[in-house]
Amino acid sequence: MTDVHALLEEYIAAHQGGGEADPREWLGRAEGRDRAVLEGLIDAYLARAPMRAWDPDGFRESGLAPFAEQVTTALHGRSGAWPALLPRLRDRAALRRAELIERLAAALGAQDRQDKVGSYYHEMEQGLLPSEGVDDKVLAALGSILGQSAESLRRAGRSLLPGAGEPPAASAQAFARHASPDPAYGDASEPPPARGAVSPDPDAEPDEIDRLFRGG
Numbered sequence: 326m327t328d329v330h331a332l333l334e335e336y337i338a339a340h341q342g343g344g345e346a347d348p349r350e351w352l353g354r355a356e357g358r359d360r361a362v363l364e365g366l367i368d369a370y371l372a373r374a375p376m377r378a379w380d381p382d383g384f385r386e387s388g389l390a391p392f393a394e395q396v397t398t399a400l401h402g403r404s405g406a407w408p409a410l411l412p413r414l415r416d417r418a419a420l421r422r423a424e425l426i427e428r429l430a431a432a433l434g435a436q437d438r439q440d441k442v443g444s445y446y447h448e449m450e451q452g453l454l455p456s457e458g459v460d461d462k463v464l465a466a467l468g469s470i471l472g473q474s475a476e477s478l479r480r481a482g483r484s485l486l487p488g489a490g491e492p493p494a495a496s497a498q499a500f501a502r503h504a505s506p507d508p509a510y511g512d513a514s515e516p517p518p519a520r521g522a523v524s525p526d527p528d529a530e531p532d533e534i535d536r537l538f539r540g541g
Contacts, residue, residue: 329362329363332363333363333366335351336351336367352364365410403453403455403456404456405481414473418470422443423443425471428470430443433462435533435534438534441534454538455539458538459538459540460538463537
């Protein structure tokens with residue numbers, strides 16, 4: 326399998342180093358779904374990349390650091406490319422996370438369980454929620470908000486690397502070492518939903534929201 330993470334790191338270094346960095350050169354080294362994933366990640370990078378010579382200190386201060394963290398999470402998490410893709414789609418739709426969660430809960434008929442929906446959505450963005458357990462109804466509702474099909478979100482949620490869900494390798498940790506919360510659309514000031522909102526009692530009977538996001 327193509328090492329998508331290594332190709333992306335290599336492309337970013339070349340781009341920030343002031344070279345031509347034609348994406349086609351790197352895309353030509355990947356095939357199939359790996360190529361599609363790499364293309365999406367490079368596209369997301371270019372949408373946020375600072376247009377200046379490579380500067381490690383500037384990188385830490387730029388809005389690109391959160392994207393690096395999202396890519397690392399996507400590659401090593403349990404939710405495929407969602408950690409990199411979902412924030413990008415929210416930015417494109419000019420939606421704060423809280424606004425998206427409110428609309429998603431309403432679309433699922435779960436306005437009274439908005440906190441729980443928000444906790445699960447947070448897990449999707451953090452690569453913590455196994456994508457295979459998320460019901461098509463959730464992806465259809467989310468896709469309608471973000472302008473994507475349920476099938477495209479399903480494909481994006483598939484694991485990108487073998488052993489996904491395990492701690493990232495040292496190179497991946499280094500790539501995200503200086504990541505910080507993205508202030509765009511208020512996420513930096515919005516604390517993540519409390520984990521207790523998802524499963525206050527591990528022995529409790531799963532409800533409809535649990536089934537929609539975790540299956541079963």
